Amino acid sequence: MSILTILISLYTIVLIAFLRKIYGNNKTTNSVYALLVAISLWQFSLAILFMIQLSPDTALWLFRVFRVGQLLLLPALAAILYTIIQNRFTTFILLISMACSLMVIVINFTSLGILQLNIVDDYYFPQYGTLATVYKVYVLFTLLFPLLVLRYVNLLHNINLRTFVKVTMIAMLTGSTITSLNVVGTHGLIPGVIGNYIMIISLISTLLYTYNITLNKHKRLIEKIIMDKSLNVFSSDLIHEIRNNATVVKGFNDIIMLENNDARTQKFTNQINTAIGNINLLITQYGEFIKHGTLKLESCDMTNIIQKVYTQFYYSDDIKININGNASVIANVTFLKQVLFNIIKNASEESRKLNIPCVINFDIDTDDNNADIKIIDSNGTLDYNFETDIFKIFESKKQDGFGIGLLACSKLMLYQDGKFNIINKSDDSEEKIIQLTLKRAI
Incomplete structure (x- = not known):
């Protein structure tokens, strides 16, 4: 049993390595990684209790060390909550959870927390000290925190990460509830082991699910590029x-x-x-x-990128831009700037031909996963047939054009896992405008 528990705790570390490849590093994912490390240490502490070949003193010392993982669950959960919604309330919760965790960790290393380990059947079981009630209350709060995270997890923009965090919280809630039977009553060590197994199996299943979704998305993207x-x-x-x-x-x-x-x-x-x-x-x-075959994608401020392109090339009385809304998006800054450069350039050239001022509106709307940038300029909406014409290479209405500008833009958007679309200006209109779609940053 101890070997199996150790292997499962090590697999939690493997989970972190896979998650880093899928989601990278940011405040939310780093908090999730910290939670998984805490779970791994907690599982090690359970494995120690099955090592009855160790002397009671050695087993007690190792148990106290690795049990710190369980006592760090509360601040790790609070950190996840804080990264999802940052306000005074979550800041206060994070600070309080850290203080409480530190207090319980200190108690854990004294006889007031754990008096000794006793052999029960074929494993050690802790005999708690006079401050055991503090530990029990702390465990109760650890059970409540996943509910708080679940309350706000939908604010995460990355749907796969959101799914993983949801399942992690549900697994934490289920596993910790079962594990708490160790502390309450005379159920022995088995509930703790079962609870941890439930957690790790849930996490592995969710990881495989989200990894498969991410892999398929990238596969489809590469296939589009190659074809x-x-x-x-x-x-x-x-x-x-x-x-x-x-x-x-x-x-x-x-x-x-x-x-x-x-x-x-x-x-x-x-x-x-x-x-x-x-x-x-x-x-x-x-x-x-x-x-x-790889492209550097990073989080960037959409409004800032639009303003930079405008300031660098088109800042004048003849060309004005209006930006409504904002979003942090995942993009290649160089490619995105080139797309915007082409769009503003085309609008300004058309305005000069029509001898009218050029005003370009960028309307930025967001949902849970994407940011849509609708681009409407003062030249009027696009021709009805333009929706398909721009995707025909070397066919241009401009005398000095090659007909690849907006086509290139559509491909530059594709390479960023984004979209370049010609859409109806509104639901009840057949007038066409340009819309860019990019993934939102977390």
């Missing part, structure tokens, strides 16, 4: 030539900057250098993507 041949124009040799030309342009631009010191020239040459820098960054990112 889509419409962007073969971005081959490695073309990227090389683009970089060469960008280098030449930058060289001449630097000469102009040195020979002309007036403010107007400096303004334009700085903008050219910014554009060249973006081109080089885009080429580097795309080259790495072609070479390794």
